[in-house]
Amino acid sequence: MKKKEAIEKMIHNSLKMNKPVIGVAVGSGLFAKQAVKGGADLLLALSAGRFRSAGIPSIGCMMPFSNSNELVFDFSSREILPKLKDRAVICGINATDPNYTHQELIQKVRDLGFSGVNNFPTVGLIDGQFREWLEEKGLGYDQEIEFMTKAVAADLFTIAFVFNEEQARAMTRAGVDVVCAHFGWTRGGEKSGKVFSTINECLEMTEAIFAAVDEINPRTYKMIYGGPINSPEDAYYFYKNSQTIGYIGGSSFERIPTELAISETTDKFKNYYKLKQENKHLKKELLKKRGFDEIVGQSVIMQDMYELINKVADKDVNVLIQGESGTGKELVAKALHFNSKRCLGPLIKVNCAALPPNLLESELFGHEKGAFTGADKRRLGKFELANNGTLFLDEIGEMDVDLQAKVLRIIQQQEFERVGGEKTIFVDVRIVCATNVDIKQAVADNHFREDLYYRLNVVEINTPPLRRHTEDIPLLCNRFLDEFKIKYQLEEKRLAPDAMAYLMECPWPGNVRELKHVLERAVILSEGKYIRRDDMVVEELHKPKSGSKPQSLEVHGPEMLLTSKEHLESNYIREILKACQWNRTEAAQRIGISRRTLYNKIMKYHLSTESEGAD
Structure with missing residues (x-):
């Protein structure tokens, strides 16, 4: 297959796969190799590319530094053609070179092994009086048309740069394979020339040029080059809005990315250590924030718990977390870890x-291959995996007494052996435990080792049941509603006052976990923007008893006269106002009442920013 036929087949296949044809103007073997690696369909060996490789703007190729054709022949024959023999390499030819006839140039191109030619450097990039002189002396664009006509006759693949409709018609009549609308020097980077045309102006120019091509031969391939196009998004705009089959670029593929890469890489080498230290510090701060972000509550009892967590988090002591199921013991363990000196180490649960x-013994200590049936390979235990970090032992009260003795040893000596192994392994682990059983009673009943209890319980943190801080329910509900909105991609939903009052009256034996479950179900099943009382499905035994008051409610002063429902409503409205920074319009929208109704309730319950400290 002839080279020209191979290129035409490649273009046909690319278009059949709905992919643009990409041409890259190069000036060195390195850039050519990387362009091919990136998927370039066509390589254009241009003198401008050689100047860019030397750090000189593309426009330098228009100056009399050297013979343009000899320059391209030289670097292409040494660096590109021998290494990329199976690739379509197009030679940029200066058609007005006084040292060669057109036939000599064409023969040279064929002898060196190029696949085709392109009219570059081109007088189309020159304007003003100098351009007029070149045209008068027979060194103008007509020479390029004549050369490309002879290249077509020589069966070379031809890509013609054109700058207006007249040139497009002439090159199409000459029979070139590709008419490429040239928008001038590529904009972008530090060494770009000034470009006056916008994307839309270039699109208008493209439409006019391509229309001129279609007048002569609609089957001629059409492409674009340079100007304001220096990103895939820019090129896509033309693919979508014009007949172009692809894009040819030089600076946009090598100069601009190279400038950025060299600058960024040098900066990284220069500032890596400093940034690493700053990132380490910032990561610690973010982890600390992450530790507390998941715990919700502003009540006094929760504030006391936060204070205790802060006091012991960075002290390398074992902590025992006690509390009912669903009170957030694991979240406390995370807060302890992420606010400790071990925050960059693992947290293993x-x-x-x-x-x-x-199985728990193998899980904790790991095992050697063949230690028991099914142990077909060595496995690291959780103590090993938690080295230099924190091991969170949840439900520690359920651990077998015999296994407790082995855990005691590792706490005392920080060493152990894998199941079926003899090698002693040393670790540095902080242990945080959690349980929902009465450990003291378990010790008394000989279900838990007393010596292990004291080793684990250096500091005890109690997570309060929800019934002891019902004033945090509005905050918890808002957090969960925001979470479900994202999780289920729903419109924003809020709780109606009757629904909130009902939630605050429930005893919640399942604590925060149960509240979240009830709210999640209501969010999914409720209709409209507001969740009503009827949308709530609470277990029969968990519903509030008729006439009962939540245990945690304490009323003071004038509030003694309020009924339970009024007290709950006033607390709820106060929390919403605080969350909205006392913006009444926003608060009314979140509650689901009018601004006038909210104002009346504020007056009724004597709510104000000054009254916040009286709670």
């Missing part, structure tokens, strides 16, 4: 109630 004793 083990549920001691989820596995039988023999």
Whole structure:
């Protein structure tokens, strides 16, 4: 297959696959190789590319530094053609070279192994009086048309740069394979020339040029080059809005990315250490924030818990977290870890109630290959994986007594052996435990080792049940509603006052976990913007008893006269106002009432920013 036929087949296949044809103007073997690696269909060996490789703007190729054709022949024959023999390499030819006839240039191109030619450097990039003189002396664009006509006759693949409709018609009549609308020097980077045409102006120019081509031969391939196009998004704009089959670029593929890459790489080498230290510090700060962000609550009892967490987090002591199911014991463990000196190390969790004793031992300490049936390879245990970090033992109260002795040893000596192994392994691990059983009673009943209890319980943190801080329910609900909005991609939903009052009256034996479950169900099943009381499905045993008041409600002063419902409503409205920074319009929208109704309730309950400290 002839080279020209191979190129035409390549273009046909690319268009059949709905992919643009990409041509890259290069000036060195390195850039040519990388362009091919990136998927370039056509390589254009142009003198401008050689100047760019030397750090000189493309426009330097228009100056009399050297013979343009000899320059391209030289670097192409040494760096590109021998290494990319199976690639379509197009030679940029200066058609007005006084040292060669057109036939000699064509023969040279064929002898060196080029696939085709392109009219570059071109007088189309020159204007003004100098351009007029060149045209008068027979060194103008007509020479380029004549040369391309002879190249077509020589069966070379031809890409013609054109700058207006007249040139487009002439090159199409000459029979070139590709008419490429040239928009001038590529804009962008530090060494670009000044470009006056905008994307839309270039699109208008493209439409006019391509229309002129279609007048002569609609089957001629059409492409674009240079100007304001220096990103895939820019090129796509032309693919979508014109007949172009692709884009040819030089600076946009090598000069601009190279300038950025060299600058950025040098900056990274220069500032890497400093940035690494800053990132390490910022990561610690973000982890600390992450640790507390997941815990919600502003009540006094929650503030006391936060204070205790802050006091012990960076102290390398073991902590025992006690609390009912659903009160957030794991979140406290995370806060302890991410606010400790071990925050950049691993946080490993083990549920001691989820596995039988023999499997839990292997889970904690790991095992050697062949230690028991099914142990077909060595496995690292959680203590090893948590080295230099924190091991969170959830449901520690369910651990078998015999296994407790082995855990005691590792706490005391920070060493252990894998199951079936003899090698002693040393670790540096902080242990945080959690349980929902009464450990003291378990010790008294000989279900938990007393010595292990004291080793684990250096500091005890109690997570309060939700019924002891019902004033945090509005905050929890808002957090969960925001979470569900994102999770289920729903419109924003808010709780109506009757729904909020009902939630605050429930005893919540399942605590925050149960509240979240009830709210999630209501969000999914409710209609409209507001969740009403009827949308709530609470277990029968978990519903509020008729006439009962939540245990945590304490009223003071004038509020003694309020009914339970009024007290709940006033607390709810106060929390919403605080969350909205006392913006009444926003608060009314979130509650689901009019601004006038909200104003009346503020007056009724004597709510004000000054009254916040009286709670």
